[in-house]
Amino acid sequence: MLQLITDAYFYPDGTSQSLSVSIKVASKTQFCVFDAEQNLLAQTCMQDVIVKDRLGSVPREVILPNVGLLTIPTSAEVDQWLSQSATKSKIAKLESNKTLILASSILVPAVLYVFFKFGIPSAAITFAEYVPQSMVEIASRHTLVALDKSVLNASELSSEEQQKYQNQWAQIQHQLDFALPKVNIHFRQSKTMGANAFALPNGTIVITDELVALLEHNTELLTPILLHEIGHVSHKHSMRLIAETMATSLAIDYFFGDLGALIEAFAGISNTIMQNQFSQKLEWEADNFALAQLPALGLKPDSFALAMEKLATTLPEESNLEKFVQSHPLMRERIENARNKAL
Template identity: 45%
Template sequence: MYGPYEGQYYLAGSSSCQRVIVRITEKQLLVSGSEGGELVCCSEQPELKVQSRVGNLPREVVLPNRDMLYVEGGPELDSWLDGNSHMSVASKLEKSRAWLIGSLVFSPILLFGIFKYLVPALAITFAAYVPYSLTKVTSAHTLAALDKSILNASQLDAQRQSDLQMAFSATIEQFSDDEKFYKVLFRDSDEMGANAFALPDGTIVFTDGIVELMDGDAQLLNAVLLHEIGHVEHRHSMRMIAESLASTLIISYFFGDVSGAVELFFGVSGTVVQNQYSQKLEWQADEFALQQAPRVGLQPEDFADAMQTLADSHPGNDYLMRLFSSHPSIEERIERARAAQVKE
């Protein structure tokens, strides 16, 4: 027999407790009152539900009648409570210096592999099975939210918008089908500046800023339109949604409710990982635009000129900014477009 060990005994459904003395025999756990010695309960090891040891906290034991026992003990009590269960193995691993060092080394490698290979693969698979009806709902809600926040009604006059829609019509007709129909909208936005973006259902938004920057040049704007169509054709928006959701779930699973400092670290690192992943999608959309340009009467040079116009409006190319940018450097994109022009 081992013991005595001091413990606290809680009746099922009650927050009040009594102090008890715990002893163990080869097969039984004996709990008696701390003063009178009256036997409170007697249970065999297989009947108990034992929580794994956490540091130096008391052991938590659920008895067959659902009463709860917290007991301070030593190695003998731990060994008896855990028996040959996985909890004993887990407790040993937690105390192992080799496993601690190994986890510090291999955990970052494991997470790197998950975020670099597994998450993108899952995102691609997820995006392929999302029905178009869901992308329409997602797009409508996204546009409504943007219209209430950073987007305003376009300041372009009606005739200019009509002329641009006519210029876009040939490109739109080439890629629209019975399920997916492309359409172009115009919005004004100080926050977004000269920009264009595509929603999952084929809605493509041009800001007034990019129209003014391109001086209304139909060739250049159609080249930008082709790039945005590439995002839709490759389902990039749904892939990014899936990637973001998967990253959040994985971090929550591995780290649970972590401190603000760790949350900040993973917020920054997550941004870098996501933006590097986003850069791959931008390259893919660029490639689509370059390959499809002849189909709508454009040349790769038109896309290069559009990128050059953007580059001229954003001088400078800081390495740190490129690291945090969601787009590849404009210079690299221009070089690739001009190289595609030479091959033709």
């Protein structure tokens, strides 16, 4: 049994100054603290003190409630003595439970997987339903204004040609037998974005002149692209993606934010991958929405595949690795999906 500790320090309550002290262990449960002149500073029982968890070779800390703080150089004997404390940290007890450690190593990753895979997307769907339409309108208008000032220019298509597409869309609405979201089609020219189309939350759909040219002004190929963007609006994908992105960032910061620079780097990569996977899921929903509507318009899923093939000619060759680091599914997979629907 440890009898005397001579190189400890004592910090009396209410002061930051330390005193060099010695500790005499009177019994398994009691000990006394003396200063350098052997004056008695404290006498207490192990069950009345609070022993902080061991942290590597850092001196052990023992709190004497309403008296002060002891710091004691760590050693096997000291650890054994302090383990008798009745107020030993519950965390320390859990950390020493091998069965619990093994169970946690299995259960924690499983719970996190279910949370990210199912919990966040499900919550995002609910969130999207409760966002006020006024906020959706404001966000959409501001986004379009910002894009018009940065990467979008006025369309070079003639007003007659733009009106032709608008009239065609009005006709499509009458042919489909379900209520479609309110959609406003805008044409823009953009060297930065190239052949592209995108939807804003309020139903604004922007189609670039470059996309119209790539599809050779073929409305049978443009219609599937338009329906794809309407799918985004119909399923409120923008609001869902915002909710998923925010929740993913907060969750990763909460679970991993205090583990240093290495984990911060990991969190950044993980966040990107998680967001892109969410986005890919939404892209598949929009693809399948468009493919489901084409027969009612007298068009085959092949028209969607042909449009995707033309878009693929403007993109670099894809690798399987890109599936995990880009926001859209691989183009060849989307084309194959459309071909399978045609069969």
